[in-house]
Amino acid sequence: MLAKKRGNWTRVSSTHGQLIRTGHFNLPIGFVCLSQNCKKVPQVVSSYFASGSEQSQDKGEVRFPSAAPFDLPIGPYSKATLMKRYSAFAIAREAIRYHSGWERAWRAPEPKSKYDVIIIGAGGHGLATAYYLGKNFGITNVAIIEKGWLGGGNTGRNTTIIRSNYLQDPSAALYEKSRSLYETMSQDLNYNVMFSPRGVIMLAQTQHEVRGYQRTAHANALQGVPTEWISPQRVKELCPIINLEGPRYPVLGGLLQARGGTARHDAVAWGYARACSDMGMDVIQQCEVTGIRREGSKVVGVDTTKGAIDCDKLGIVVAGHSGDLAQMAGFRLPLESVALQALVSEPIKPVMDVVIMANTVHGYLSQSDKGEMVIGGGTDGYNNYTQRGSFHHVEETVRALNETFPMLSRLKMLRQWGGIVDVTGDRSPILSKTPVDGVFINCGWGTGGFKAIPGSGWAMAELMAKGSSPLTDAYGMERYIEGRFIDESVAAGVAH
Numbered sequence: 001m002l003a004k005k006r007g008n009w010t011r012v013s014s015t016h017g018q019l020i021r022t023g024h025f026n027l028p029i030g031f032v033c034l035s036q037n038c039k040k041v042p043q044v045v046s047s048y049f050a051s052g053s054e055q056s057q058d059k060g061e062v063r064f065p066s067a068a069p070f071d072l073p074i075g076p077y078s079k080a081t082l083m084k085r086y087s088a089f090a091i092a093r094e095a096i097r098y099h100s101g102w103e104r105a106w107r108a109p110e111p112k113s114k115y116d117v118i119i120i121g122a123g124g125h126g127l128a129t130a131y132y133l134g135k136n137f138g139i140t141n142v143a144i145i146e147k148g149w150l151g152g153g154n155t156g157r158n159t160t161i162i163r164s165n166y167l168q169d170p171s172a173a174l175y176e177k178s179r180s181l182y183e184t185m186s187q188d189l190n191y192n193v194m195f196s197p198r199g200v201i202m203l204a205q206t207q208h209e210v211r212g213y214q215r216t217a218h219a220n221a222l223q224g225v226p227t228e229w230i231s232p233q234r235v236k237e238l239c240p241i242i243n244l245e246g247p248r249y250p251v252l253g254g255l256l257q258a259r260g261g262t263a264r265h266d267a268v269a270w271g272y273a274r275a276c277s278d279m280g281m282d283v284i285q286q287c288e289v290t291g292i293r294r295e296g297s298k299v300v301g302v303d304t305t306k307g308a309i310d311c312d313k314l315g316i317v318v319a320g321h322s323g324d325l326a327q328m329a330g331f332r333l334p335l336e337s338v339a340l341q342a343l344v345s346e347p348i349k350p351v352m353d354v355v356i357m358a359n360t361v362h363g364y365l366s367q368s369d370k371g372e373m374v375i376g377g378g379t380d381g382y383n384n385y386t387q388r389g390s391f392h393h394v395e396e397t398v399r400a401l402n403e404t405f406p407m408l409s410r411l412k413m414l415r416q417w418g419g420i421v422d423v424t425g426d427r428s429p430i431l432s433k434t435p436v437d438g439v440f441i442n443c444g445w446g447t448g449g450f451k452a453i454p455g456s457g458w459a460m461a462e463l464m465a466k467g468s469s470p471l472t473d474a475y476g477m478e479r480y481i482e483g484r485f486i487d488e489s490v491a492a493g494v495a496h
Contacts, residue, residue, distance in 0.1 A: 083278050085190050105270060106277035111284050114310035115143045117464065118302060119317060120289050120325060122146030124155040124265075124450065125442055126317035127272035127283075128457020129464070134279040136458070137465040142281040143311075144273075145304065147288035151269030154319050157387070157419035158450040159342050159364065159376040161355055163200045163260035165227045167216050168486050170474035171428060172223040177471060178455025182263060185454060191271030193263045194369065198353050200260030201235060203404070205249035205360040213255040227257045238354050246403045249360050262355060262366055268453060292328045292439070299329070299438040313464055314439045320385065320420025322443035331435045333443065334480045335424045338379045339386045340447050341393045343416035347371030351407070361400030365408075372414060375401065379421060379447060389416030421447050428486035431459055431472040440464050441477070 083103060084090060094101055117133060119126045122144045133139040146152075162182055164175035186192050204210045213229060220227040232244050235254045244251045273283050284306070291303035292314065301310035316325045320337040348371050357364040362378035377397030380390075394416055402409045424430065424444040429452070434441050442460045445452060459471035474486060 083274065086192075105274045106283050109282045109284065111143060111145075111282065111287065111304070111306055111309050114301075115282075116141040116311070117313045117315065118142070118309060118311040119144045119315040120302070121153075121317040121319070122150045122269075122273070122283055122285065123153045123317065123319065124151070124269050124272065124453035125319075125445075125456045125460070126315070127269060127276060128453050129315055129317060129442065129460040130276045130281055130457075131272050131279075132458045132461035133465060134276065134281065136461060139465060140280045142276070143309065144276065144281065144283050145287050145289060145302070145309075146283070146285045147305075149285055150273055150283060151266055154419040154421065154449055155265055155269045155453070157342070157417055158265055159366065159374050160262040160265050160450055161200065161260070161357070161364065161366070161448075162195075162263060162451040163257050163355075164225055164451070165200075165202070165216060165220055165255060165257045165260070166488060167219050168428075168488060169219075169223060170486050171488055172220065172225050174455050174459065174471050174475075175452060176223070176225050176455075177458060178452045179259065181454035181458065183259075185263075185268070185271065189271035189275050191267060191274060193267040193271055195261065195263040197259045197261040198355065198366075199238065199256060199258045200355040200357065201230070201238065201254040201256050202357045202359065203235070203251055204253045204255070205246070205251060205358065205404075207252070209360060210252050213253070217255055225257075226259065227255055230254050230256045239352050239356060241351050241405055241407050242356070243404055243406055248403060249358075251404070260355065264369075265450060268450075272457075289325065289328070292325070292330075292436075294330065294436060297435070297437050299436055312438060315442065315460065315464055316439065317442040317460070319443065319445070319449065320422045322422050322441065326434070326441065329434065329436050329439050333430070333441070333477070335422045335430070335444050336383050337385060337420050337422050338382070339384050339388075339418040340376070340379045340421045341389045341397075341416065341418045342374070342376040343389060343394055343397075344368070344372040344374050344414050345408070345411040346414050348373070348411065356405075358401065358404055361404070363397050363401040363404075365401060365405065373408065373411060375408075376447075379423065385420050387418045387420060389418055421445070421449070423447075425480065426485040426487045427489040429456070429475055430477055431456070431463060431469075431475040432477040433463070433467075434477065 116139060119130050119142065126144055130142050130144050133142055162179055164172060164179040166172045166175055182195050185195060202213060204213050217227050217229045231253055232251050235251055236242060236244055242251065277283055288305045289302050290305065292299065293301045293303060299314045301308060316322060318325055323333050323335065323337065326333045350367060352367050355366040364376050366374050368374050375397060377393060422443050423446045427446055429444040431442055440463060442456060459469045462469035463472045479485065
């Protein structure tokens with residue numbers, strides 16, 4: 001950064017498109033005053049111009065008297081117009097003026113001819129990857145391309161469970177990173193994602209599960225993940241509607257993670273999209289990728305329904321369609337795509353404030369803020385790309401849960417749906433470089449992708465920016481050739 005005195009003004013220039021932050025507002029790099037206590041910090045704040053400032057004829061320059069009584073920290077953010085912060089004061093202000101001042105949560109630009117990074121897939125994982133590229137590494141010349149609408153894939157079709165009590169060390173590290181980021185996500189994004197650490201109980205309904213979950217509790221203790229084995233009576237205290245003496249599968253105990261819980265899936269996608277747009281990234285919807293262009297072994301761009309777009313690096317984050325995109329790039333993936341179905345009941349008064357997972361019968365249950373009982377089950381028994389529910393699967397899931405939660409039998413189903421999940425042989429994800437230089441892949445999350453969104457984005461961003469990440473080292477594609485499986489299919493019962 002270069003600073004030059006020019007009379008009563010100080011010239012500040014930068015090649016990084018940085019922003020100047022004063023006590024209450026942000027300014028683009030230009031003519032500004034530097035107070036004696038000026039220091040560098042990677043932050044931005046709410047508004048764009050300060051009252052009383054003089055804007056130069058040169059684009060992006062703002063002038064202040066050299067005696068300005070405030071500090072000017074500097075952070076690595078783009079020159080994009082910053083969006084207003086959400087707050088109680090903003091709600092009050094807009095109420096006074098009849099809510100006429102709300103702006104779009106994110107921009108809807110046309111694609112540029114070239115970006116430093118293109119992320120295919122504007123779901124939670126893709127948006128989180130873009131966000132942490134900007135926040136952690138200052139890479140903001142990024143496009144997030146989505147063939148449908150933002151968050152319209154698995155991000156908006158899951159049952160929102162968040163937990164990190166996995167058996168294997170790489171899994172626990174990645175999911176615990178993600179869970180910890182959920183704790184502060186609303187503050188980080190200035191967007192309420194409604195994170196609710198209500199607790200997650202994984203029921204043990206066979207002696208095999210008792211031994212397995214006790215083993216997981218010991219492993220979690222070594223990994224620094226707080227979990228505990230609880231008795232059937234404690235399960236009943238936490239969830240009074242449960243029937244401990246099921247005819248086929250009585251409740252023998254449970255593995256409790258008190259800081260697990262749920263979040264609002266749409267809000268996670270919207271919050272990341274708003275933050276990415278705020279940093280100058282382009283979120284491009286209704287833009288399907290039809291081809292991936294290479295020069296030799298190096299990626300150079302993508303062909304889309306909105307034209308050709310060049311890039312230096314490409315991230316493929318498309319869940320159940322990962323195999324299709326990999327084929328476009330010229331390599332294959334060791335996974336299969338299947339549908340995962342879920343449903344919700346009619347809304348009722350609050351009856352449970354924990355998340356219950358009954359893996360023996362392939363069912364899991366929580367209650368939403370609207371009062372609906374959110375119910376999920378296992379994947380379909382055959383490969384498919386459907387996003388609809390089916391009667392036989394709903395019957396199987398609900399019949400099993402009715403034994404453990406008899407009150408469910410009195411409820412009516414409100415709606416059901418399906419999502420396309422990508423499942424690997426060891427039920428663990430792939431976060432990896434690929435045989436094509438500059439192409440990175442994030443896939444294989446199976447039925448547990450939502451809980452991993454922030455951790456996955458953090459790790460994928462580091463992998464794309466630096467070429468490696470401690471969180472992704474164990475998740476490379478080559479592990480299937482080398483036999484280094486991260487087997488969570490037995491440890492988790494099902495890959496939730």
